Amino acid sequence: MDLLIRNGRVIDPASGIDGRYDLLVLNGKIQAVQPVIKPPAAIDCRIIDAAGCIVTPGLIDMHTHLREPGHEYKETIQSGSRAAAAGGFTSIACMANTEPVNDTAAVTRFICERARTQACVNVFPIGAMTVGLKGETLTEMGDMKAAGIVAVSDDGRTVADTEVMRRCMEYARTFDLPVICHCEDHNLSRYGVMHEGITAMRLGLRGIPPIAEEIIVARDILLAAWTGYPVHIAHVSTAGSVRLISDAKQRGIPVTAETAPHYFTLTEEAVIGFNTDAKVNPPLRTAEDRAAIREGLCDGTIDVIASDHAPHSSLEKDVEFDNAAYGMIGLETSLALTLALVHEGVLTMNQAIEKLTINPARILRLPKGTLVPGTEADITIIDPNQRWTIDRDHFFSKSKNSPLHGMPVTGKVLYTIVAGTVVYPFPA
Amino acid sequence: MELRQKHLLGIEDLSAGEISLILETAASMKEVSSRDIKKVPTLRGKTVINLFFEPSTRTRTSFEIAGKRLSADVINISSSSSSVVKGETLEDTGKNLQAMNPDLIIIRHPNPGAPHLLARTLEASIINAGDGAHEHPTQALLDAYTMQEKMGQIEGLSVAIIGDITHSRVARSNILLLRKMGATVRVCGPRTMVPLFIEQMGVSYVPDLREAVKDVNVIMMLRIQLERQQQRLFPSIREYARYFGLTRSVLDAARNDVLIMHPGPINRGVEISPDVLDTPSTIILDQVANGVAVRMALMYLLIGR
Numbered sequence: 001m002d003l004l005i006r007n008g009r010v011i012d013p014a015s016g017i018d019g020r021y022d023l024l025v026l027n028g029k030i031q032a033v034q035p036v037i038k039p040p041a042a043i044d045c046r047i048i049d050a051a052g053c054i055v056t057p058g059l060i061d062m063h064t065h066l067r068e069p070g071h072e073y074k075e076t077i078q079s080g081s082r083a084a085a086a087g088g089f090t091s092i093a094c095m096a097n098t099e100p101v102n103d104t105a106a107v108t109r110f111i112c113e114r115a116r117t118q119a120c121v122n123v124f125p126i127g128a129m130t131v132g133l134k135g136e137t138l139t140e141m142g143d144m145k146a147a148g149i150v151a152v153s154d155d156g157r158t159v160a161d162t163e164v165m166r167r168c169m170e171y172a173r174t175f176d177l178p179v180i181c182h183c184e185d186h187n188l189s190r191y192g193v194m195h196e197g198i199t200a201m202r203l204g205l206r207g208i209p210p211i212a213e214e215i216i217v218a219r220d221i222l223l224a225a226w227t228g229y230p231v232h233i234a235h236v237s238t239a240g241s242v243r244l245i246s247d248a249k250q251r252g253i254p255v256t257a258e259t260a261p262h263y264f265t266l267t268e269e270a271v272i273g274f275n276t277d278a279k280v281n282p283p284l285r286t287a288e289d290r291a292a293i294r295e296g297l298c299d300g301t302i303d304v305i306a307s308d309h310a311p312h313s314s315l316e317k318d319v320e321f322d323n324a325a326y327g328m329i330g331l332e333t334s335l336a337l338t339l340a341l342v343h344e345g346v347l348t349m350n351q352a353i354e355k356l357t358i359n360p361a362r363i364l365r366l367p368k369g370t371l372v373p374g375t376e377a378d379i380t381i382i383d384p385n386q387r388w389t390i391d392r393d394h395f396f397s398k399s400k401n402s403p404l405h406g407m408p409v410t411g412k413v414l415y416t417i418v419a420g421t422v423v424y425p426f427p428a
Numbered sequence: 429m430e431l432r433q434k435h436l437l438g439i440e441d442l443s444a445g446e447i448s449l450i451l452e453t454a455a456s457m458k459e460v461s462s463r464d465i466k467k468v469p470t471l472r473g474k475t476v477i478n479l480f481f482e483p484s485t486r487t488r489t490s491f492e493i494a495g496k497r498l499s500a501d502v503i504n505i506s507s508s509s510s511s512v513v514k515g516e517t518l519e520d521t522g523k524n525l526q527a528m529n530p531d532l533i534i535i536r537h538p539n540p541g542a543p544h545l546l547a548r549t550l551e552a553s554i555i556n557a558g559d560g561a562h563e564h565p566t567q568a569l570l571d572a573y574t575m576q577e578k579m580g581q582i583e584g585l586s587v588a589i590i591g592d593i594t595h596s597r598v599a600r601s602n603i604l605l606l607r608k609m610g611a612t613v614r615v616c617g618p619r620t621m622v623p624l625f626i627e628q629m630g631v632s633y634v635p636d637l638r639e640a641v642k643d644v645n646v647i648m649m650l651r652i653q654l655e656r657q658q659q660r661l662f663p664s665i666r667e668y669a670r671y672f673g674l675t676r677s678v679l680d681a682a683r684n685d686v687l688i689m690h691p692g693p694i695n696r697g698v699e700i701s702p703d704v705l706d707t708p709s710t711i712i713l714d715q716v717a718n719g720v721a722v723r724m725a726l727m728y729l730l731i732g733r
Contacts (some may be wrong), residue, residue: 191659201623202440204540204562204600274541318519320539322560 001044002026003420004037008050012057014370019162021109023055025377027381033371039352046422050381053414056353057369058090058121058378062360063155063180063234063258063306064331066092066123069110070099073400075311077111081119083331083397085424089379090121090414091368092331093360095155098127103128103139108147115159120423122378124150124364126180129168135159138171139367145175148365149415153180155234156281158216160186163174166223177364180260183241184282193322195268195283205321208283222256230254232351232363234310237263237282239292245302256363257296258304261330261337262403264293264346270403276317276324280310282284286318294346303359305352307334311399329397333390333404335382337389341413342384349384382414388412431729432603435547435554438563439604447609448573453725454573460497468555470732471553472498475530479521480557481537487557493533494723498732502540507673522546531645531731536698553730561595564627567691568601570722572609575646575692583610588640589631590672591650591699592621592661598691599650603629616640617650617672620661637672638681647682649674649690649699675701676730679709689707689709 003025010021010033022037023030039045067075075083077094084092094111095396096102102111108125115123127149131137133156141152154173159165167219172179188210193215194200196207217233224231233245236259247257262280267287270278278284296302310327317324338356341347347355361369368378392400392405416424429449433441440452454674460468476495480488488504491551495502509522518537521547525533528643534555535543540562545556558564576582587606593599613631615622616639626633634640641647652668662668674688688700688710696702 198628201625202600203631204597206561274544310544320537320545321516321541322539337695347500382707 001046002040002375002419003046003048004039005048005050005379005381006037006054008053008057009234009243010056010240010371011353012371013350013351013374014057014358017126017371018350022088023371023379025420028377030371030373030375030377032373048381048415052383054349054382054384056382057357057371057419058333058358059088059117059380060091060305060360060366060369061089061331062206062304062364063260064092064094064309065097065311065327066094067098067105067311068114068316069112069264074119075396077114078118079396079398080309080331081121081123082399082426083116083329083395084121086396086413086417087332088380088382088416089331090410090416090418091124091127091366091382092121093124093364095126095153095404097133097156101128101132102370103131105140105143105147106147108144121418124366126153126155128152128173129154130159131155132165133157135161135164141172141175141177143188145177149177151178151180152276153182153234155180155182158182158184158186159344162219162223166293169223169227169229169231173227176365178232178365180234181216182234183213183220185212185215188212188215194271195277195285197268197286199268199271203274209384210240210285210289211327213238213282214240214244217244221245221253224255225253228254230256233257234298235260235263235282235306236293236302237285238288239289242296242301244294246296246299249301253357256303257301258306258307259293259297259302260308261334262328264290264297264341265337266403274321275403276319276321277401278329279321279324279326280328281326284410285402297341297355298351303355304363305334305338305355307331310415311397313399327401328397329399329402331397333393333402335413336390336409336411337386340409343410349362377417377420379417380413382411384411386410386412434730435558436565436726436730437543437547437554438650439565439568439601439608440563440706442608443532444608447486447569447605448617450725450729451573452577453729454721457724457728458718458721460724465654466497467499467695468497469499470728471495471498473729474500474532476500476502476532476534476727477525478502478504478531479525479533479535479684481507481548482558484536486534486719490719491723494720494727497720498724498727500727518542518687519549520543522550526550526552532727552558555726555730558597560597561600562597563601565595565601565629566719566723566726567598568605570715570719571602571689573718573722574689574711575687577718579645584619585611585646586644587611587646588616588644589613589648589650590616590637590640590674592652593617593626593650593658594621594623595653596650602648603631614644618662618668621656638676641682641686643683644686645683646687646689647674649688651691652695652698653680653694661682669694673699673701674704676703690713
């Protein structure tokens with residue numbers, strides 16, 4: 001079906017468009033973006049009136065965990081993709097820490113096949129850098145790329161051996177695969193379960209110091225400088241990391257970075273009361289760190305906002321804090337938290353959209369994240385002023401582990417469109 | 429006046445007024461323990477469960493005696509003999525106990541926040557008898573009772589807490605209580621076992637033991653857990669005892685009327701040398717005796733009216 005979206009404020013940072021435009025989709029592709037487009041003669045052209053709404057390139061989440069294969073009771077490719085669609089995402093990249101790990105082309109092919117038949121949004125697998133995420137042996141990146149991976153990462157673990165990390169980067173370069181770094185010195189973080197600070201001290205919980213992240217951020221920046229191959233730093237959580245990345249960029253070192261909405265929204269205090277939904281890795285930090293993350297988003301140090309959607313069931317969360325799993329879900333809340341930064345004046349709407357569309361597309365080398373005619377018609381239509389309350393009982397994700405339950409937010413997805421097809425609201 | 433909450437999860441949740449109320453109530457309970465017939469009918473028909481996931485002699489027995497002197501039915505469960513070894517979660521264990529309708533569950537657990545988990549899910553009142561490195565509120569209350577008994581009042585006292593502060597729930601609860609009641613606190617120990625941000629709790633850090641004990645009214649020694657050596661937090665018991673053990677010669681730097689406390693169990697000759705243990709300044713057994721009175725007071729205040 002063809003589609004005409006009228007009267008919306010179209011924002012496409014990649015082409016510099018921001019204004020009232022009509023947008024025509026033919027055969028699943030963007031046909032035209034013009035001030036006024038008359039409905040074509042074709043009878044089955046659906047018309048969406050987007051007056052008062054924002055029309056953007058389909059949002060891209062470059063950091064999710066879909067749990068399939070292996071932990072389907074937490075999330076599946078199907079349920080995760082529905083959560084994505086409800087959150088405005090038309091493309092998601094999923095990390096390799098499934099069971100089995102996505103460290104061979106066979107697993108990659110399984111994920112792509114499931115995505116093709118089950119997912120309502122585009123799913124791009126990320127392959128492991130080392131076999132079994134063990135940090136020892138390189139994976140068959142060439143085969144995995146041929147099977148469909150768009151990047152490599154040992155997310156959840158840092159490749160502790162710097163020599164192995166260097167070889168991972170050089171080998172990934174052979175196949176032009178982006179390298180995404182989870183930065184954590186596991187020796188320093190070994191005993192910790194939350195940020196090492198005043199709250200951990202008061203709660204008697206063992207701390208993870210910010211330098212556990214920063215030491216590896218610094219190392220991976222140095223590796224990028226030495227090898228000349230870019231690194232992308234995942235889920236930046238500390239002021240020190242922002243500073244290191246900012247300095248590196250100023251010196252021309254090829255580095256990009258992402259943060260997750262919880263790091264610019266919450267602080268370590270969310271843990272008070274031993275709230276396991278607020279247990280996440282890297283941990284929620286201090287108000288100063290949160291301020292630095294916001295500044296880094298504003299000045300461009302942090303290129304991307306990614307959810308780090310990490311579903312867990314009550315089995316992993318309704319236990320003692322020490323024994324609870326790390327992670328929180330985010331696909332259905334990321335946009336609203338990002339828009340909060342716009343409402344608060346931290347980011348312009350353009351900056352916010354850029355970090356959710358063209359920037360992740362460029363890092364993952366995807367021909368997406370823009371509304372330039374000829375590209376696949378992935379589109380998100382957002383009512384930026386609609387108020388709603390985050391309610392874990394209304395998530396489409398299989399899991400409910402969100403510390404944001406009950407938070408009032410402003411800005412809601414009205415339509416998510418993938419290749420010209422409206423996938424959200426879900427067909428009845 | 430009464431307590432605002434039906435649980436005692438930590439000193440953090442208590443006001444100075446509530447702490448005073450508990451200490452006053454404990455004074456009248458202490459009298460019961462001195463009687464020939466050490467029993468009153470206050471909690472007759474009430475059920476109290478001692479749920480201990482860590483080894484304990486003093487605290488578990490103290491709660492049991494406290495409950496029995498108030499005529500409650502007291503049941504003891506320890507982790508080695510419970511369904512925990514069969515893989516049951518804490519929440520499920522709690523719900524099963526709740527199904528038998530107890531009035532009070534006293535829990536000791538190695539993980540911070542375990543009593544809070546039970547308090548969120550169960551109907552019964554919960555007393556935290558020690559949760560990991562978080563809090564041990566009844567210990568702090570019995571320590572406060574003992575200080576008050578010996579010194580008249582807590583306000584204005586100066587207390588030095590010595591040893592492994594980082595891993596000590598006794599230290600945390602005592603710091604919170606002493607600060608709320610107007611005492612000053614300094615801590616001393618190897619820096620590897622003192623939190624980076626300890627000053628934020630309103631205390632000062634003094635690395636030298638002789639400096640730390642100078643002019644204080646109370647020296648509170650903490651137990652050093654020998655497995656901390658494996659975590660590379662100190663090099664040897666020998667060096668620990670030499671720099672942080674309370675000996676006669678260290679005591680020479682302190683006031684003559686200083687009181688020496690320890691929550692037990694003691695590593696004799698490590699934290700405290702045997703000759704110091706035998707001086708009248710050492711009031712460790714008074715602490716134990718007062719523990720019963722303080723726990724009777726809490727049971728009465730939480731489920732006795």
